[in-house]
Amino acid sequence: MRNVGQLVSELMQVQDCTSLRRDPTQQLQLTSVIYLMTAQLDGVVERCNHRWFTGEGNV
Numbered sequence: 001m002r003n004v005g006q007l008v009s010e011l012m013q014v015q016d017c018t019s020l021r022r023d024p025t026q027q028l029q030l031t032s033v034i035y036l037m038t039a040q041l042d043g044v045v046e047r048c049n050h051r052w053f054t055g056e057g058n059v
Contacts, residue, residue, distance in 0.1 A: 004037050 011030055050056075
């Protein structure tokens, strides 16, 4: 999760450095990437919690 936060932070810094005005298309793309990464992380956490709860990881 730290890596995702770091990536998002770096993407936002690059966007801030490269343009004085924010391009709405780039902003939308960044928002979409953040949403997709968050959804993927939610799925990973859910699977890990399920395995821990059901004891599948102890096999």
